[in-house]
Amino acid sequence: GIQVEQSPPDLIxxxxxxxxxxxxxxxxVNNLQWFHQNPWxxxxxxxxxxxxxxxxxxxxxxxxxxxxxSLLYISSSQTTDSGVYFCAVQVxxxxxxxxxxxxxxxxxx
Amino acid sequence: xxxxxxxxxxxxxxxxxxxxxxxxxxMNHNSMYWxxxxxxxxxxxxxxxxxxxxxxxGEVPNGYNVSRLNKREFSLRLExxxxxxxxxxxxxxxxxxxxxxxxxxQGTRLTVV
Numbered sequence: 001g002i003q004v005e006q007s008p009p010d011l012i013x014x015x016x017x018x019x020x021x022x023x024x025x026x027x028x029v030n031n032l033q034w035f036h037q038n039p040w041x042x043x044x045x046x047x048x049x050x051x052x053x054x055x056x057x058x059x060x061x062x063x064x065x066x067x068x069x070s071l072l073y074i075s076s077s078q079t080t081d082s083g084v085y086f087c088a089v090q091v092x093x094x095x096x097x098x099x100x101x102x103x104x105x106x107x108x109x
Numbered sequence: 110x111x112x113x114x115x116x117x118x119x120x121x122x123x124x125x126x127x128x129x130x131x132x133x134x135x136m137n138h139n140s141m142y143w144x145x146x147x148x149x150x151x152x153x154x155x156x157x158x159x160x161x162x163x164x165x166x167g168e169v170p171n172g173y174n175v176s177r178l179n180k181r182e183f184s185l186r187l188e189x190x191x192x193x194x195x196x197x198x199x200x201x202x203x204x205x206x207x208x209x210x211x212x213x214x215q216g217t218r219l220t221v222v
Contacts, residue, residue: 001168004151031209041197043213086151090209096142096167097201097211099151 002027002091004100012106013077021072021103023087031090032063033097034072038083046072046085077107111135115200115214122190122221130185130217132200140203141183142167142211143175145196152199158183190221 003026013019023032034046047054047061049070054061058077063070074081084104088097113134122128134141139160144152144167154167158177172194174186183202187194198217203209 033210035213041216041218043199043216045210045212048210088152088211096154096157097152099144099153101151 002029002089002098004087004089004098006085006087006100006103008103009101010104010106012108015077015079015107015109017077017107018073018075019077019105021074021085021087021105023070023072023089023100025068025070025087025089027068027091029065029068029089029091031097032065032070033088034061034070035086035088036081036083037086037102043086074105077105079107079109081105082107113200113202113212113214115198115217117217118215119218120220122187122219124191124221126190127186127188128190129187130198130200130219131182132184132214133182134200134202134212135181136202136212137180138202138204138212139180140209140211141177142201142203143173143183143185144199144201145169146199146216147196155185155198187219190219192221195219195221 036044051065060073084102087100116131142157143155156175158164200214201211203211
C-alpha cells in the first residue's frame with residue numbers, strides 16, 4: 001500500500017515563530033487532507049488539498065502531486081497551534097484515507 | 110450542525126466482553142469509516158462502507174464487525190474484547206467519490222482490562 005511519511009516527527013517553537021511541516025507519499029493520490037489533532041484528541045480539518053495552494057488565516061498548504069509531497073506552513077505560531085498535525089492521502093484504487101505518522105508540535109509562550 | 114457523532118465517549122471493558130460503538134452523521138454522506146488510533150501513532154482503518162448496504166475491510170479488521178444500519182449510521186462491534194483493542198476509535202464520513210473530504214467524530218476512548 002501507499003506509504004505516507006511526515007517530517008519532522010517533533011517540533012518545538014517559540015510563540016511567534018514560523019514553521020513548515022512536510023508530507024511525502026509514495027504513489028499518486030486523488031486526495032490529500034491536513035488535520036490538526038488538538039490536545040483533547042479532536043481531529044480538525046485544516047485543508048482538503050489534492051493539488052495547488054490554499055490559505056486559511058495563518059495557515060497555508062501546498063501540494064505538488066507530480067512530485068508526491070505536500071507542505072503545511074504555520075506562520076506567527078500561537079500556543080493554541082500545539083498538537084499533532086496529520087497528513088492523510090487517498091489513492092486512486094480505493095476510497096480510504098491513509099494517514100502519516102504525524103508531526104507533534106509544541107508552541108511555547 | 111452536529112456533523113459526526115460517536116457514542117460513548119469513554120468505555121472500560123473486561124477481557125471477553127462485547128460492546129458496540131455507535132456513529133451517526135447528518136451530512137448526507139455516502140461513505141463512512143471506522144479508524145483506530147494507538148498512542149503516538151496515526152490512524153489506521155478498520156472497516157469502511159462506501160454506501161448503504163456495503164462494507165469492506167480496511168487495514169486492521171480482525172476482532173471487529175460492522176453494520177451499516179442506514180445511510181446515517183455505521184456501528185462497530187467488538188464481540189470479545191482483548192487488551193490489544195485498547196485504543197481511541199474514530200468514526201468518519203465523506204462524500205461518495207474517490208476525491209472525498211472526510212470529517213471525523215470526537216472519538217471513543219476504549220480501555221480493555
